Amino acid sequence: MLTILFDGTAYGMLLFVLACGLSVTLGLMNFINLAHGAFAMAGGYCTVVLVNRIGVPFALGLPLAFLVTALLGGLFERTLYVHVYARPHLDQVLFTIGLVFMSVAATDYVMGSSQQFVRIPEALAGQFNVFGIGMGKYRLLIIVVCGVLTLALQFILAKTRFGSRLRAAVDDQRVARGLGINVGAVFGITFAVGSGLAGLGGALGAEILGLDPTFPLKYMIYFLIVVTVGGTSSITGPFLASILLGIGDVAGKYYVPSLGAFVIYAIMIVVLILRPQGLFARGAAR
Amino acid sequence: MAILETIGLAKRFGGIVAAADVTLAIDKGARHALIGPNGAGKTTVINLLSGVLKPTAGRILLEGRDITALDPHQRVRLGMARTFQINALFLDLTPLEAIALAVSERLGFGIDCWRLVGRKGAVADEAAEIVERFHLGDVMHERTAILPYGKQRLLEIALAFACRPRVLLLDEPAAGVPEAERHELLATIAALPADVTVLLIEHDMDLVFSFADRISVLVNGALFVDGAPDAVARDPRVKAVYLGEELDA
Amino acid sequence: MTPLAADVAQRLKRRARWSGFEIAFWIVAFASIWLLPQKHLILTETAILALFALSLDLILGYAGIISLGQAAFFGTAGYFAGLAAKYGLINEPVLALLCSGLVAAALGFVTSFLVLRGSDLTRLMVTLGVSLMLGELANRYSNITGGADGLQGVTVAPILGLFQFDMFGHTGYVYCLIVLFVCFLIARRLVYSPFGLSLRAIKGNALRCGAVGIPVNARLVAIYTLAAGFAGMAGALLTQTTAFCSLDVLSLERSADLLLVLIIGGTGYLYGGLIGAVIYKFMQDWIATLTPQYWQFWIGLLLVVIVLIGRDRMAAWHEAARAALARLFTRAIGWRRGPALGGAGPDRS
Numbered sequence A: 001m002l003t004i005l006f007d008g009t010a011y012g013m014l015l016f017v018l019a020c021g022l023s024v025t026l027g028l029m030n031f032i033n034l035a036h037g038a039f040a041m042a043g044g045y046c047t048v049v050l051v052n053r054i055g056v057p058f059a060l061g062l063p064l065a066f067l068v069t070a071l072l073g074g075l076f077e078r079t080l081y082v083h084v085y086a087r088p089h090l091d092q093v094l095f096t097i098g099l100v101f102m103s104v105a106a107t108d109y110v111m112g113s114s115q116q117f118v119r120i121p122e123a124l125a126g127q128f129n130v131f132g133i134g135m136g137k138y139r140l141l142i143i144v145v146c147g148v149l150t151l152a153l154q155f156i157l158a159k160t161r162f163g164s165r166l167r168a169a170v171d172d173q174r175v176a177r178g179l180g181i182n183v184g185a186v187f188g189i190t191f192a193v194g195s196g197l198a199g200l201g202g203a204l205g206a207e208i209l210g211l212d213p214t215f216p217l218k219y220m221i222y223f224l225i226v227v228t229v230g231g232t233s234s235i236t237g238p239f240l241a242s243i244l245l246g247i248g249d250v251a252g253k254y255y256v257p258s259l260g261a262f263v264i265y266a267i268m269i270v271v272l273i274l275r276p277q278g279l280f281a282r283g284a285a286r
Numbered sequence B: 001m002a003i004l005e006t007i008g009l010a011k012r013f014g015g016i017v018a019a020a021d022v023t024l025a026i027d028k029g030a031r032h033a034l035i036g037p038n039g040a041g042k043t044t045v046i047n048l049l050s051g052v053l054k055p056t057a058g059r060i061l062l063e064g065r066d067i068t069a070l071d072p073h074q075r076v077r078l079g080m081a082r083t084f085q086i087n088a089l090f091l092d093l094t095p096l097e098a099i100a101l102a103v104s105e106r107l108g109f110g111i112d113c114w115r116l117v118g119r120k121g122a123v124a125d126e127a128a129e130i131v132e133r134f135h136l137g138d139v140m141h142e143r144t145a146i147l148p149y150g151k152q153r154l155l156e157i158a159l160a161f162a163c164r165p166r167v168l169l170l171d172e173p174a175a176g177v178p179e180a181e182r183h184e185l186l187a188t189i190a191a192l193p194a195d196v197t198v199l200l201i202e203h204d205m206d207l208v209f210s211f212a213d214r215i216s217v218l219v220n221g222a223l224f225v226d227g228a229p230d231a232v233a234r235d236p237r238v239k240a241v242y243l244g245e246e247l248d249a
Numbered sequence C: 001m002t003p004l005a006a007d008v009a010q011r012l013k014r015r016a017r018w019s020g021f022e023i024a025f026w027i028v029a030f031a032s033i034w035l036l037p038q039k040h041l042i043l044t045e046t047a048i049l050a051l052f053a054l055s056l057d058l059i060l061g062y063a064g065i066i067s068l069g070q071a072a073f074f075g076t077a078g079y080f081a082g083l084a085a086k087y088g089l090i091n092e093p094v095l096a097l098l099c100s101g102l103v104a105a106a107l108g109f110v111t112s113f114l115v116l117r118g119s120d121l122t123r124l125m126v127t128l129g130v131s132l133m134l135g136e137l138a139n140r141y142s143n144i145t146g147g148a149d150g151l152q153g154v155t156v157a158p159i160l161g162l163f164q165f166d167m168f169g170h171t172g173y174v175y176c177l178i179v180l181f182v183c184f185l186i187a188r189r190l191v192y193s194p195f196g197l198s199l200r201a202i203k204g205n206a207l208r209c210g211a212v213g214i215p216v217n218a219r220l221v222a223i224y225t226l227a228a229g230f231a232g233m234a235g236a237l238l239t240q241t242t243a244f245c246s247l248d249v250l251s252l253e254r255s256a257d258l259l260l261v262l263i264i265g266g267t268g269y270l271y272g273g274l275i276g277a278v279i280y281k282f283m284q285d286w287i288a289t290l291t292p293q294y295w296q297f298w299i300g301l302l303l304v305v306i307v308l309i310g311r312d313r314m315a316a317w318h319e320a321a322r323a324a325l326a327r328l329f330t331r332a333i334g335w336r337r338g339p340a341l342g343g344a345g346p347d348r349s
């Protein structure tokens, strides 16, 4: 029972790191980016190549995964996404689904269709036993890393100049522009960092989530659940939603394995019907 | 005899009180104006009356019948229609299509999914009449999106009128219309049939005083003064509100 | 009747006149029965996809509902038709087809209440969620659906007891084409009716619809239900013509591909889904001979390019191409009918 809670939390925090970039994109530009998972996959494969083939240490592989995907994200944002921001939602959906399809096929072409594993240092294998609860060392690492990242994000958003600009831009783009904030640049940076986080999540999560070319499609719905259920008005909402989703999914698969993700989808639909703005959205404004 | 009444109508948006305890009676056949400074809550009252917003408290009676809980389209069917301060038109339809749509809905053909739109002679006849009344004949086959603003404002009223309302709520019908197109619009409003009760929101005092036979003043969501035009014009408190606003501006 | 009223009545009716393009389209479609017998298998798939896309066009192109879960109806009815045939519940294919459509429509009716509220994104999530849930169910009850192996042992009886399905797909194609044509006629009547006009209005401005007395939710429920029925019939056709049904009828890719098909052809003028299906299938056929595995890449690229070019610009090209075709056609048969093309243009929103 507690192990489920533990595994679920690790899984949930991973989901949060994967999806928080998406939540900001959606909140900031009202942009539906179904291709977010493609950046996570890029991070995963990047680590595979670095660690397994080139022999970079795992601890260095993770930050590199972040950097590479952040650059990739920034590049895509500047060259492609900027053209689609002002378009109707249907266009955004089509465009980003197109990117997903391309990334799936391209990865398949370059890396092959089989499942990939990142070589993890021996020190991280095995379990701790605390009060009879088996805690995987690797999952503990995930919780620590993701926890630190979450705190850092919260700090950046709440305390720094960039954070206040970002919040101003989320609240009202036009006003923010009027105040002399370069919304385009803010968004570019945010997009890059969000992609980078997704890449880091993909690298960390390859072990738990599995890594193959269909990754962006398989997890698309999970990311979307996090942002729609959590709402986009803060990062606390998506965070709580991720944890709930993580625990719910792990518990669901443990207790009613035959139904797979059925429970999750059902809960999502119920939440969206009752609270179209998300479970944790503040009030009904917006 | 009041055709439309509100009793203690109130609406809050979080902390903002947009309408507070509005008790208003509009007589049958009246030309009733609702005025007040920007942000006074006039549009909110219209939204409450037409069912776009649900009131926080209070009731609305149309011809003595409580309509507070009804959906917007049900209120239209009971004979109350509105226009929008900011154009809410069907940009991809032509004015003719939009008017024919409103007419055919009123005549109950809306669920007809087998006959053509123009098949019922009654719809075409009435649509033609409305097109003529609102001076839309020369643009009736254009896409609404490309009409001049004045024509769009006319279409705003024409769509509401096509519902054959007994009570018509006009939210700043002439707002933003350039001088050249303004005359046509005002003449059309003046020529509305006498048996249609009109509640008009307007900032242009010349228009208000030439049109209205009764005026209500709304300030900060609450009804401030309510009376005949000359009485309202003389009221020092109203002057104070408006002078204050003009000084602010 | 005043001259103005006569003009008005005239114009309102004229939109619905059959244009040269439309007549040419259907003549070519039916001529393919005799002219392209060796292509009947792929044409069958095309007709089914076209019907499926038509159903999406009704809700997306006319009512403005974004859906990423149209496969839910396609798949449910597909399984229903397969099970009905396998266990001999309903043997006659046409009757089974209608029943499958009804089952899908019932599912559409129930789920329509989920898409009434909320933004595009919530609608997307809810429609997607419903189809994924059904996918999980189909996987879970593999004793009934055959799970990952697909539904085996479906034998489809002759149509009306007279026409046996053959391995070259001749019967199947004629059958699918007729079903497509009938459904198309129904859809065409519908979109030019007052009901259809109200759908276009809802897509344009739902707020205003309420203010002119249109019960928006009731209309959306109605069209969603009907579209689900059409999607269901498409799914049933697939099962009947292939005597097989597998889990991928409920997959996300099916819904996403469908969106692409409709976008290629253009939304909101009924032919978009049909033309899109033809282009999509023949492109797939052609690319498959070059690089079979990476088909998905080209699909994705196409989507990206379409969006970057802009759908409104594409719509303008479509319109120009159709007008040219229609002119060619009228000239070819030496027959003039005036500027009747108006009204059947794809929308530009």
Ligand SMILES: Nc1ncnc2c1ncn2[C@@H]1O[C@H](COP(=O)(O)OP(=O)(O)OP(=O)(O)O)[C@@H](O)[C@H]1O
Residues within 6 Å of the ligand: B013, B016, B017, B018, B036, B037, B038, B039, B040, B041, B042, B043, B044, B045, B085
């Ligand atoms: N949907 C809403 N959410 C939050 N606040 C709102 C909303 N609609 C109106 N308000 C607020 O309610 C108050 C009244 O607004 P309303 O639009 O009714 O004023 P008005 O009298 O029509 O003004 P104007 O003359 O400028 O049209 C304003 O302070 C406005 O900001």
Ligand SMILES: [Mg+2]
Residues within 6 Å of the ligand: B042, B043, B044, B085
């Ligand atoms: Mg107002």
